[in-house]
Amino acid sequence: MQTAVIDKEIDICALTDLIEDAGTTALINDTQIALFYVKKTGQVFALENYDPFSEANVLSRGIIGSIGADLVVASPIYKQHFKLQTGECVEDTSIAVKAYPVNIQDGRIRLTFLGKGS
Amino acid sequence: MSKKKLVVIGNGMVGHKFMQAIVKDQARDEFEIIIFCEESRLAYDRVQLSAFFSGKTADDLSMVSAGFYEDNNITVHMADRASLIDREKQLVTSEKGVEIQYDKLVLATGSFPFVPPIPGHERDNCFVYRTIDDLNAIAEAGAKSKVGVVIGGGLLGLEAAKALKDMGLKTHVVEFAPRLMAVQIDDGAGAVLRKKIEQLGVSVHTQKNTQNILPGEQCVHRMNFADGTHIETDLILFSAGIRPRDDIARESGLEVGERGGIIINNHCQTSDDNIYAIGECALWEGKIYGLVAPGYQMAQVAADQLAGKQNSFTGADMSTKLKLMGVDVASIGDAHATTENAKVYSYVNGADEVYKKIVVSEDNKRLLGAVLIGDTADYGNLLQLKLNDMALPEYPDTLILPQRDGSGVTGLGVEALPDNAQICSCFDVSKGAICQAVSDGHTTMGAIKECTSATTGCGGCTALVGQVLNKELEKMGMEVNTDLCEHFAYTRQEMYHLVRVGNIKTFDALIEQHGKGYGCDICKPTAASIFASCWNDYILEKPLAGLQDTNDRFLANIQKNGTYSIVPRIAGGEITPDKLIALGEVGKKYNLYTKITGGQRVDLFGARQEQLPLIWKELIDAGFETGHAYGKSLRTVKSCVGSTWCRYGVADSVTTAINLENRYKGLRSPHKLKFAVSGCTRECAEAQSKDVGVIATENGWNLYLCGNGGMKPRHADLFATGLDDETLIKYIDRFLMFYVKTADRLQRTSTWMMNLDGGIDYLREVVIEDSLGLAETFEQEMLTVIDSYQCEWKTTVNDPAKAQTFNAFVNSDKGDSQIVFVPERDQVRPANKNELKATLGA
Numbered sequence: 001m002q003t004a005v006i007d008k009e010i011d012i013c014a015l016t017d018l019i020e021d022a023g024t025t026a027l028i029n030d031t032q033i034a035l036f037y038v039k040k041t042g043q044v045f046a047l048e049n050y051d052p053f054s055e056a057n058v059l060s061r062g063i064i065g066s067i068g069a070d071l072v073v074a075s076p077i078y079k080q081h082f083k084l085q086t087g088e089c090v091e092d093t094s095i096a097v098k099a100y101p102v103n104i105q106d107g108r109i110r111l112t113f114l115g116k117g118s
Numbered sequence: 119m120s121k122k123k124l125v126v127i128g129n130g131m132v133g134h135k136f137m138q139a140i141v142k143d144q145a146r147d148e149f150e151i152i153i154f155c156e157e158s159r160l161a162y163d164r165v166q167l168s169a170f171f172s173g174k175t176a177d178d179l180s181m182v183s184a185g186f187y188e189d190n191n192i193t194v195h196m197a198d199r200a201s202l203i204d205r206e207k208q209l210v211t212s213e214k215g216v217e218i219q220y221d222k223l224v225l226a227t228g229s230f231p232f233v234p235p236i237p238g239h240e241r242d243n244c245f246v247y248r249t250i251d252d253l254n255a256i257a258e259a260g261a262k263s264k265v266g267v268v269i270g271g272g273l274l275g276l277e278a279a280k281a282l283k284d285m286g287l288k289t290h291v292v293e294f295a296p297r298l299m300a301v302q303i304d305d306g307a308g309a310v311l312r313k314k315i316e317q318l319g320v321s322v323h324t325q326k327n328t329q330n331i332l333p334g335e336q337c338v339h340r341m342n343f344a345d346g347t348h349i350e351t352d353l354i355l356f357s358a359g360i361r362p363r364d365d366i367a368r369e370s371g372l373e374v375g376e377r378g379g380i381i382i383n384n385h386c387q388t389s390d391d392n393i394y395a396i397g398e399c400a401l402w403e404g405k406i407y408g409l410v411a412p413g414y415q416m417a418q419v420a421a422d423q424l425a426g427k428q429n430s431f432t433g434a435d436m437s438t439k440l441k442l443m444g445v446d447v448a449s450i451g452d453a454h455a456t457t458e459n460a461k462v463y464s465y466v467n468g469a470d471e472v473y474k475k476i477v478v479s480e481d482n483k484r485l486l487g488a489v490l491i492g493d494t495a496d497y498g499n500l501l502q503l504k505l506n507d508m509a510l511p512e513y514p515d516t517l518i519l520p521q522r523d524g525s526g527v528t529g530l531g532v533e534a535l536p537d538n539a540q541i542c543s544c545f546d547v548s549k550g551a552i553c554q555a556v557s558d559g560h561t562t563m564g565a566i567k568e569c570t571s572a573t574t575g576c577g578g579c580t581a582l583v584g585q586v587l588n589k590e591l592e593k594m595g596m597e598v599n600t601d602l603c604e605h606f607a608y609t610r611q612e613m614y615h616l617v618r619v620g621n622i623k624t625f626d627a628l629i630e631q632h633g634k635g636y637g638c639d640i641c642k643p644t645a646a647s648i649f650a651s652c653w654n655d656y657i658l659e660k661p662l663a664g665l666q667d668t669n670d671r672f673l674a675n676i677q678k679n680g681t682y683s684i685v686p687r688i689a690g691g692e693i694t695p696d697k698l699i700a701l702g703e704v705g706k707k708y709n710l711y712t713k714i715t716g717g718q719r720v721d722l723f724g725a726r727q728e729q730l731p732l733i734w735k736e737l738i739d740a741g742f743e744t745g746h747a748y749g750k751s752l753r754t755v756k757s758c759v760g761s762t763w764c765r766y767g768v769a770d771s772v773t774t775a776i777n778l779e780n781r782y783k784g785l786r787s788p789h790k791l792k793f794a795v796s797g798c799t800r801e802c803a804e805a806q807s808k809d810v811g812v813i814a815t816e817n818g819w820n821l822y823l824c825g826n827g828g829m830k831p832r833h834a835d836l837f838a839t840g841l842d843d844e845t846l847i848k849y850i851d852r853f854l855m856f857y858v859k860t861a862d863r864l865q866r867t868s869t870w871m872m873n874l875d876g877g878i879d880y881l882r883e884v885v886i887e888d889s890l891g892l893a894e895t896f897e898q899e900m901l902t903v904i905d906s907y908q909c910e911w912k913t914t915v916n917d918p919a920k921a922q923t924f925n926a927f928v929n930s931d932k933g934d935s936q937i938v939f940v941p942e943r944d945q946v947r948p949a950n951k952n953e954l955k956a957t958l959g960a
Contacts, residue, residue: 013928021625021636022664022671027927030935035928040626040636055951056680057934061668061727065638067604074639076668076676081639 012109018044023060023073025049028111033100034060035109036073036084043071045084046100046111051075052089059097122221124149124424125210127200127366132397132413133226134161134181139418141190145425151192152218154200154210157249160187165410170253171281173820173836179250203370205390222392224420225367225380229360229398229408234269238331243338244354247278256355260285263352265337267291269328271298275357276442279320282355283443284839290321290349292341294358297324302438302449303489306464310473310491314445323349362399362406375401384430386420394420407434411543435505435543439490439497441879446494451504452477452487460486463515467492474518476500483509488518498541498582506539532585541586542572542579549586556590563587564872580875602863603640606633610644610788610863617648624661643667644863647750650786651858654906656913658920669748672924673910674730679937679948682730683723684710685747686737687783690757690775690795691718700740708733711945717754717792719745724946726933731921734911743909746784750864752791755779756804760797760814769814771797774843778812781847784907785854785900788861788870792826806834809867810850815839819846823853823881824871832868835878838886848897852885855896 012026018037026033032049049057054077062073067090072081081090087099103110124140126133137153140146162179170179187194195216202211203223210218231246233239243263245256260266266282268275271293282289291298297308298315312322327344334340337350362379373381373389379401386394397413398406407413412434422429439448455462459480466473472492478485485503490496496518503510503517511517535541537550547570560569563580566587567573573580600609606629608616613632622628625645629637637645646665650657657666658673669675674682686701701720705712710733711723725733734744747753757775761767775795785791794805795812805811811822817840825834838849861870874880883889914920926933938957939946949957 017928019663019923020660024928025926027930027932032927032934038636054678054680056678057936058668058676058680061671061676061680063639063642063667064636064664065605065642066636067638071636072638077678077680079639 009103009110009112012111015044015104015107015109018109021064023062023064025057025060026111028113032057032060033111034073035102036060036064036071038064038071038084042104044102044104044109045071046102047073047082047084047087048098048100050097051077051080052095052097053078053080121150122148123219124151124222124224125200125218125220126151126153126224126226127210128226128228128397128399129153129155129157129161129194130226130228130397131161131164131181131410132228132417133224135414136224136226136396136417136421137187137190137192139421140424141192143421143425143427146190149222149424151190152220153187153192153194154198154212154216155194155196156199157251158197159250160194160196162250164248167247167250167253168277168281168284170250171257171284173839176250200366203366203393205370205372205393208392220392222424223394224424225388225393225395225399226397226417227363227366227399229362229406231356232359232361233356234328234358236328236331238339239356241331241339241354243352244331244356246356247274247281253281256281256353257285259353260287263287263338265290265351266353266355267339267341267349267351268355268357270357270359271295271322271324272301272357272359273299273438273440273442275355276315278355278357279315280443282353283318283320287353288321289319290323290351291315292326292328292343292349293322293324294327295324298322299447299449302453303447303491304454304475306466306475307447307473307489307491310466310471311442311445311447314471314492315443318443318445320443360398360406360408362401364399367393367395367399375404379406382416382431384419384432385423386416386431387423394423396420402431403433405433407436409434409436409438411546412436414546435501437501437504437543439494439501446490446492448488448490448494448497450488450497450501451485453489455487457486461514463518465515465518465520467520476514476518478510478514482514485510485514485517490518495581498579502535502539502541502582506536508534532582532589541582542570545571545574547572547579552583552586553590556587557594561587561591562873564869567872600862602644603638605629605635605637605641608632610648611860613644614648614651614859617645618652623649623653623655625665626661637665639667640863643670643750646670647786647788650751651903654784654786654903656908657910658914658923663923672727672730673734673744673748673914674725675748677723677948680727680934681723681937681948682725682727683721683747684725684730684733684737685715685719685721685745686742687745687779688719688754689779689783690755690772692757692772692776697741700737700742704733704736704740707736709939709946711947715747715754718756719747719754721747724939724948726926726937728924728926728933731915731924735915738909738912738915743783744911749786750789751784751786752779752782752793754792756792756794756808758795758797758800758802760795764797766800767797767814768816769797769819771795771803771812771814774812774819774846775803778810778847778850781904782850782854784910785858785903787854787858789864789866791854791867807831808834810834810853812846818842821846821849824867824878826866826868835871837878837882849885851900852893852896853881855900856881856884856892 018024020039024035034047034049036045049059051058061076064073071084074081087097089095101112160182198212198214200210201213208220231248243259266287267290268279269292271291279289279291329342332340334350338352340350342348364374364380367380368374380395382395382400388395396416419429419431437450455477460477464475475489477487488500535549539549541549555569560566572583601607642665713721715721755775755778757771760771792808793810794803794808796803796805797814807825807827811834813820819841821838822834823837938949940949
């Protein structure tokens with residue numbers, strides 16, 4: 001897997017480009033990022049789009065929701081759940097996808113890559 | 119050691135049961151087994167014989183699983199009657215001249231229908247009702263007849279009357295006694311039963327003594343009665359009781375009863391220790407048992423005796439519960455209160471035509487018998503009270519009085535029953551067996567049915583099995599949780615109701631009013647499906663888009679590498695050459711892998727998300743519309759080519775298939791729906807494996823419901839026969855809407871129907887007889903769905919903003935570089951792991 005080496009905040013798109021309570025995909029260099037917009041709380045989450053179970057770039061196409069107190073996305077292929085906050089897989093806690101901090105400024109989505117990814 | 123020879127004469131239900139019992143036993147290896155079977159068919163279900171007239175075939179009725187006798191090394195002499203037993207030489211000789219020496223012999227020769235010696239009984243078009251051959255002859259004659267008479271108003275006679283009615287004949291029942299079912303029920307019950315049966319259009323004539331049968335004037339026969347009256351009829355069925363077939367025993371000198379029947383002891387042995395007799399040919403303590411359950415008991419006893427085990431036949435319970443022509447009838451034990459000093463309690467409800475009677479012991483402590491007509495819900499409880507000799511409540515009449523204050527059924531709780539209490543008598547399932555099934559994880563009625571077969575015979579024990587199930591679940595501390603998910607404490611059916619009644623159109627409103635949390639991948643698509651079934655709005659509209667499973671959100675079927683497959687609608691499987699070419703051109707242009715589906719369509723694989731609107735633009739321009747292969751909705755209506763081309767076809771199956779597909783396309787449902795239409799009974803469209811199957815006959819369409827293929831295939835049930843186009847559509851409308859409204863999430867029609875209390879019969883009541891008074895609502899709601907149909911792809915490609923949401927990335931025009939295809943058999947397929955590595959170099 002290639003991950004971009006960026007340590008500054010970069011502008012991705014407008015908040016209005018996202019789909020309410022669903023996922024959208026962004027491309028940063030060669031890395032695919034799934035963006036999830038939870039309308040009720042106004043939050044946007046960013047996870048790596050690559051689903052480690054199906055080995056395909058599909059997480060942005062999953063359904064988002066909650067399990068207990070955690071917001072999650074369900075992989076559209078084999079239905080494992082990943083926490084939006086941390087990227088941790090609910091069914092198999094040894095597995096996690098990368099989670100990225102999101103900053104919403106003036107209606108724009110800004111993403112920070114903290115150093116080099118895996 | 120050479121094997122002992124075991125010869126069995128007769129392969130009816132009891133004869134077959136005996137074989138099943140013996141092959142299960144270790145002692146089976148001691149025997150070489152030979153069977154003589156007089157009929158040209160192996161054992162079949164005579165109890166369900168009348169189902170032959172509502173569409174069941176001889177194969178459906180067969181009780182012998184394919185290869186059973188071959189696999190168990192049992193020799194069967196088919197269509198060969200054993201005609202002679204030489205007891206001295208221990209030799210059986212057959213009509214065809216086969217001679218077999220035996221060590222042990224079992225007689226399961228059954229009975230024959232008694233035909234009263236009325237002058238004229240041997241005329242043409244006079245039948246008995248016993249074998250499939252009889253039924254074939256009756257069907258043939260029935261097709262040329264207008265009026266039919268059944269002589270004999272007993273259990274079998276009323277079954278036969280139903281068969282005549284099903285064939286469309288004006289039907290009469292002629293009974294010598296003053297009431298119907300004289301053996302099982304009393305006068306009061308007989309009157310209620312008679313009224314109900316007459317309401318069904320069957321004329322009942324009691325106290326009629328037929329003097330002779332002569333040529334008729336309007337019909338084939340004229341039956342003259344002793345009281346001077348007469349009836350004209352084209353066809354006569356004799357159902358005046360049975361007589362044991364004991365001729366072969368009699369001729370070989372075995373002891374037989376004064377009025378027939380081979381005398382047996384408690385071990386089912388005849389007067390010759392080496393010869394056993396079981397079933398309706400056997401006479402035990404002066405009694406012939408004309409029901410199958412006691413015959414089965416005898417079969418088991420004889421098998422155990424041959425295996426050297428302890429087991430005896432000590433009489434059998436003759437209680438019965440059945441639905442006769444749609445009327446519930448049950449009789450338990452001493453129904454006529456012949457026990458000395460017995461007390462009788464009865465309840466008659468003239469308005470609802472319900473009759474209940476119980477017979478109790480002098481001290482009011484024990485139940486001796488009961489009769490129930492019109493409402494047999496109490497049967498299970500009463501039977502258990504009787505069979506287990508349990509103490510009655512202080513006021514026994516509370517057992518049959520209606521519980522209108524909602525306090526529930528009095529009498530005994532199922533907990534009071536011992537583990538060995540027989541709950542299902544058809545399949546001999548004990549309470550213990552059901553409890554075991556529950557603790558093994560079979561926690562729904564459907565699962566219990568499948569695992570134990572309980573309730574799948576006469577269905578008389580359904581309520582009781584349900585009670586045992588619930589009690590067990592309660593004991594295990596398992597609350598039966600039917601909540602959809604953690605966000606909604608409702609079933610899908612309740613959610614549907616909430617949505618419709620509350621006029622709710624968004625998930626936000628639904629979860630705010632009735633749920634908690636943010637929803638999930640279970641409740642969101644369920645809500646989306648319900649919204650679509652109720653309001654049928656465009657599913658990618660803003661508040662709805664996030665609810666859809668990825669397939670519904672991108673209106674295509676996701677594949678393992680994240681690409682999609684596309685299936686345009688090809689209604690009824692009919693397609694023009696031009697459209698085929700268009701499909702080919704699109705496939706070629708976008709380098710799609712193409713495959714023909716089982717539903718007579720073409721599937722185009724390997725489309726990238728961002729290509730979907732482009733591809734669909736071209737398909738729509740070529741005249742295609744979406745095929746909803748991605749949705750829980752109507753998939754296809756498969757058809758054969760029908761009468762237009764086929765030399766066997768009797769109706770135009772293609773036109774009907776296209777009409778049905780266009781009518782129901784886009785209907786969102788709890789699970790996918792598959793239909794098929796066959797143009798004749800050769801059934802090339804395989805309609806009987808579909809949720810809705812339609813088969814053409816010369817009399818109109820036969821409608822089959824609730825079949826499916828897949829992991830657990832199930833044949834559809836014949837639901838209605840001889841329908842015209844209009845009625846066919848009316849029934850399907852009602853059926854589908856009832857299913858859409860009441861099924862659980864991801865519940866196919868088959869499981870849904872199995873879990874309906876009353877199954878297919880109940881479905882018939884709702885759909886055909888409109889017992890819920892909802893038929894018109896169903897039809898109206900279906901019309902709303904049909905009128906608001908839109909091709910979701912057309913709406914999507916016509917809206918640039920919508921089409922844009924298919925772009926792979928929100929901030930780039932690129933595509934997913936990690937989707938890689940490799941060639942295979944002149945097409946593409948997704949790259950496997952190693953191929954991906956080699957290509958991407960990562």
